[in-house]
Amino acid sequence: MSPRVAVVTGAASGIGAAISAELAEHGWTVAGLDLRPADIPELSVTADISEAAQVREAIGVVRAELGPIEALVTAAGYYEMVPISEITADAWTRMLRVHLGGLRNATCAVLPEMRERRRGAIVAIASELAIGGGEGDAHYAAAKGGIIGFVRSLATEVAADGIRVNAVAPGPTDTPLLAADSPWRAPEYLATLPAGRLCRPDEVAQMVQFLIDESSFCTGEVVSPNSGAVI
Template sequence: MSDRPVALVTGGASGIGGAVVEALARRGFDVGCLDLNPTDAGNHAVAVDVSDPLAVVAGVSEIRDRLGPIGAVVTSAGYYEMAPVAEISPDAWRRMLRVHLGGLVNVARATLPDLVERRGALVAVASELAVGGGDEDAHYAAAKGAILGFVRSLAAEVAGQGVRVNCVAPGPTDTPLLAADSPWRADDYLSTLPLRRLATPREVARCVEYLVCDATFSVGEVVNVNSGAVI
């Protein structure tokens, strides 16, 4: 263990989570990662399915044992799929909620004692679709929308204990999560955005970094990082 502050990032092996790991490391954190496939997530990575509460507790304990008490948490583990409402199976609905909302809840519960002790910060990654919805995005938008309600409620609950809970809601971001033929990459969609382009993982990570490190008066906020799709 070192004297450096410790951060925990879920989904830190790639995409937005990977960019967050790099951003927080540059700010002086020792960063641990929970990821379903942590091969490229660095030395302090543990293979964990965030939808499994017992696995999350074990993974958080392992990171704590390696690095020390956790003072910052970023939950970015997730996945994306599109389907019309009539074609979304009950299992698909449940899995989407288990991974996105359940993953956040599991990680928050496992790390709150540390965050209270360190007067730390938790940042959840939601989505522009949590705010505006989207065609054939109902189960994803519903799960991400539930994150907004949880963040605001948890923020109110723990702010008095010195813990800051906030959220970023990215629009479509240039990560492997979006297939090459995704409609979010199409010119007819990009032309509707004020910035006319996708966000980059590093841009989203810089907003997360700000909420973790610098936004000392922000509680229950949702920062929309979406090229102007939601203003």
Template sequence: MRGRVALVTGAAGGVGSTLVRELAGRGWRTAGLDLRRAPDADHSVSVDVAEPAQVRAAVRRIERELGPIEAAVFAAGHHAIVPVSDIAWPDWRRMLRVHLGGVVNVCAAVVPGMAERGRGAVVALASHLAVGGASAEAHYSAATGAVIGFVRSLAAELGPSGVRVNAVAPGPTDTPMLPPDSPWRRPSYLQGAPAGRLTSPEEVALVVAYVIEDATFCTGEVLSPNAGTVL
């Protein structure tokens, strides 16, 4: 894998930056897409992943400067806890545009090249809430659930081409996305979890790297590093 190019969206965030460092340590050349600068990436492009034209231009630039993208990892997203009755349509739209739209836009830009070369790995980060749901997180659960549906459909479509498509659905992860007053950080919640703690971003990055490099037998799968919080 040494010298191959991996694209990571949300590369300036807690999980995204950890993913970039993990892949770089394994010899990958990394390209980060984010609204903010991604200092750990070899190549950082400021992009709104919900905007198709921006994504296409960024992918062309990355492949021109670094080479063909062999792996694409989607870590861009945001999280909010809001009762369903208080979720306004713009909130629904933003959640879906960033999570599902971001994955779709990047896939549209990178997958044709992967399929033409006959190889490639796509990994989309979803959430344990995509499967289990949670009170006051309907729009986040719905958006990440849509990502899993897209991943499984795309895996079936691309299987004959040699391109693998999988999802990683972490449990509550110890990053700034979870504020100090998050219910997922409450001792009452953590004490009921088998590991008694949140998932670490390093654990998520290890699972993603495994799916890209070693799990060549996996496509259309959902792996969930969650410290036992989802059983």
């Protein structure tokens, strides 16, 4: 029986690492793409997700070593809070290239094969901030909002090919991306959440696994585990 191969970008840490572990537990053979080596038994490939040529090459390595790719999860990214007046043109461009461009690059690298085999699942990690916005988050929210638009459009375009495309838009999540002094960790903020705590990476991972394995009819959806911050 051929292995079910999933590619996870941003697999070296945080949400990406949790997703890789969750999929592996459910029988997937996982390949991780990241700027740094990921702790994944099957295959870790280093690549800059914002560079289309590097992503195509990395996907080619995965295909050659593990076989056809059935699932893609794009979790690569970074976060910073910057007032709009201080966001430089370079910072704006980099944020869009990593988050939105990275999704485009990875999708374009795997989509022809998925279409040919007439099956596949793509899950993009967006953010609650793409839905509700946030002070000091304009370029991050714009990039993540673009991901939601991309997902909904692509889902419509490839549904007839047997490919499902969804997004998970978590609220603030307890990963190293949130500094110890982040306002999202402040007791005053946590007290505003109905659940009273940050999301855990494994909870995001469980949602991704559900969208890939269990929701055979779900496409074009945005699921937001956010402790009830946006209802």
